[in-house]
Amino acid sequence: MSTTSTHETQIISDPDVPLVRIIREFDAPPAKVFRAHTDPGLVAQWTGPRSLEMQIEHYDCRTGGSYRYVMTRDGDEFGFHGCFHEVRPAEVIVQTFTFEGQPDSVALERMVFEDLGDGRTRLTGTSLVDSFEGRDAFVASGMEQGVREGYERLDELLAR
Amino acid sequence: MSTTSTHETQIISDPDVPLVRIIREFDAPPAKVFRAHTDPGLVAQWTGPRSLEMQIEHYDCRTGGSYRYVMTRDGDEFGFHGCFHEVRPAEVIVQTFTFEGQPDSVALERMVFEDLGDGRTRLTGTSLVDSFEGRDAFVASGMEQGVREGYERLDELLAR
Numbered sequence: 001m002s003t004t005s006t007h008e009t010q011i012i013s014d015p016d017v018p019l020v021r022i023i024r025e026f027d028a029p030p031a032k033v034f035r036a037h038t039d040p041g042l043v044a045q046w047t048g049p050r051s052l053e054m055q056i057e058h059y060d061c062r063t064g065g066s067y068r069y070v071m072t073r074d075g076d077e078f079g080f081h082g083c084f085h086e087v088r089p090a091e092v093i094v095q096t097f098t099f100e101g102q103p104d105s106v107a108l109e110r111m112v113f114e115d116l117g118d119g120r121t122r123l124t125g126t127s128l129v130d131s132f133e134g135r136d137a138f139v140a141s142g143m144e145q146g147v148r149e150g151y152e153r154l155d156e157l158l159a160r
Numbered sequence: 161m162s163t164t165s166t167h168e169t170q171i172i173s174d175p176d177v178p179l180v181r182i183i184r185e186f187d188a189p190p191a192k193v194f195r196a197h198t199d200p201g202l203v204a205q206w207t208g209p210r211s212l213e214m215q216i217e218h219y220d221c222r223t224g225g226s227y228r229y230v231m232t233r234d235g236d237e238f239g240f241h242g243c244f245h246e247v248r249p250a251e252v253i254v255q256t257f258t259f260e261g262q263p264d265s266v267a268l269e270r271m272v273f274e275d276l277g278d279g280r281t282r283l284t285g286t287s288l289v290d291s292f293e294g295r296d297a298f299v300a301s302g303m304e305q306g307v308r309e310g311y312e313r314l315d316e317l318l319a320r
Binding site for chain 2: 016017018019063064065066068081082083084085086094096098103106108110126128130131132
């Protein structure tokens with residue numbers, strides 16, 4: 001029997017620097033949550049809201065690698081790309097991120113995988129940009145729903 | 161006859177976000193200044209203060225590429241690495257940067273090459289980190305002299 005509990009996703013705008021922090025627990029060990037972030041075949045199964053389909057162009061998740069993918073819905077395409085600054089298995093991923101609709105906006109993202117024991121993981125993601133206006137627009141863009149829904153899909157993937 | 165004038169290097173700590181801005185003009189067109197930032201054989205000739213020797217491990221300056229180099233002085237070694245988020249010829253380079261002595265500190269850097277006409281370029285570099293303490297420690301670390309001296313060496317390279 002497998003039970004899937006949905007944990008709360010905390011999304012916190014930092015008061016001092018233009019950074020947003022996303023915290024979420026998962027009922028799976030760090031190595032498994034990490035793999036769901038690095039194996040492109042798994043990444044495509046849960047990233048973003050259910051209404052978008054993710055097509056990965058390349059996803060070379062290692063220190064010095066890069067990625068590009070396209071989200072599609074009803075013929076609309078949204079491209080995203082970045083590079084992987086540092087990838088330490090089951091510990092941390094540091095990467096850049098650009099939505100190609102705003103090509104001059106770049107975020108520096110860090111995902112930390114924390115072992116809570118008992119096969120559980122706390123994932124803390126931070127996204128840093130160069131202005132509070134940009135950070136607040138990102139938070140107001142509806143990303144919240146995409147993040148929450150994506151993590152629900154990740155719960156389902158991890159429970160299989 | 162070639163004359164080399166030394167332009168002032170402005171180093172400005174942003175009051176609102178943890179970012180430092182470095183502005184410098186060069187008596188060479190953007191394509192030439194850009195090439196001195198992307199061709200590893202040229203990069204190694206001017207980056208940093210004269211007292212350090214730069215040994216490039218790899219320097220793949222294109223969108224999605226990465227780099228690593230080591231600065232040496234009297235047997236001491238200082239490693240640096242990062243990835244290239246976006247490289248647009250003679251326009252912009254966006255990259256990440258880590259000094260390996262502080263492996264969890266990552267800066268998001270942007271270099272903008274602005275054509276001033278008459279074979280002159282204004283280069284504006286920004287470096288964004290996730291705390292004011294980290295930014296202020298970086299500015300106080302003596303990086304200022306390395307930047308000024310490096311740009312004097314770049315003047316000499318561009319005048320050849």
